[in-house]
Amino acid sequence: MSEREIEYRKPATDWQTLAYWEGCGRGELVLQRCGDCGAVQHRPRGICAGCLSSALEHFVASGLGQVHTFTVTHQNGQPAFRNACPYVLAYVDLEEGPRLMTNIVGCEPDAVEIGMAVRADFVATDKGLGIPRFVPA
Numbered sequence: 001m002s003e004r005e006i007e008y009r010k011p012a013t014d015w016q017t018l019a020y021w022e023g024c025g026r027g028e029l030v031l032q033r034c035g036d037c038g039a040v041q042h043r044p045r046g047i048c049a050g051c052l053s054s055a056l057e058h059f060v061a062s063g064l065g066q067v068h069t070f071t072v073t074h075q076n077g078q079p080a081f082r083n084a085c086p087y088v089l090a091y092v093d094l095e096e097g098p099r100l101m102t103n104i105v106g107c108e109p110d111a112v113e114i115g116m117a118v119r120a121d122f123v124a125t126d127k128g129l130g131i132p133r134f135v136p137a
């Protein structure tokens with residue numbers, strides 16, 4: 001396990017995304033479900049991306065998923081990322097359906113594989129918000 005850490009900043013929020021970021025601050029992965037067509041979606045929006053309904057509800061997802069694909073970043077000059085290299089940027093297919101872009105942490109980058117089972121883990125930021133990333137399940 002690496003001690004390298006990305007220096008996550010407080011997320012920028014708006015009325016569509018605040019419940020998601022607040023959930024991350026509580027250690028919960030919050031997704032939206034459409035009350036009309038039942039679709040589960042991420043990223044959070046004001047309407048259903050499938051049927052355009054505004055009858056959306058938030059719910060706490062399992063936080064479980066599988067690595068869809070990933071890349072290992074070996075160089076990044078941005079101060080928040082510089083000391084974390086090499087780090088893993090991945091798409092995770094959530095158990096509930098949506099695909100989420102995230103980081104895989106808690107293992108060396110060489111240990112990450114497509115199809116690997118992962119679970120959500122959170123970094124708290126200020127104002128009660130948080131950032132999700134994933135660790136081996």
Ligand SMILES: [Zn+2]
Pocket residue numbers: 034035036037038039048049050051052053
């Ligand atoms: Zn819908």
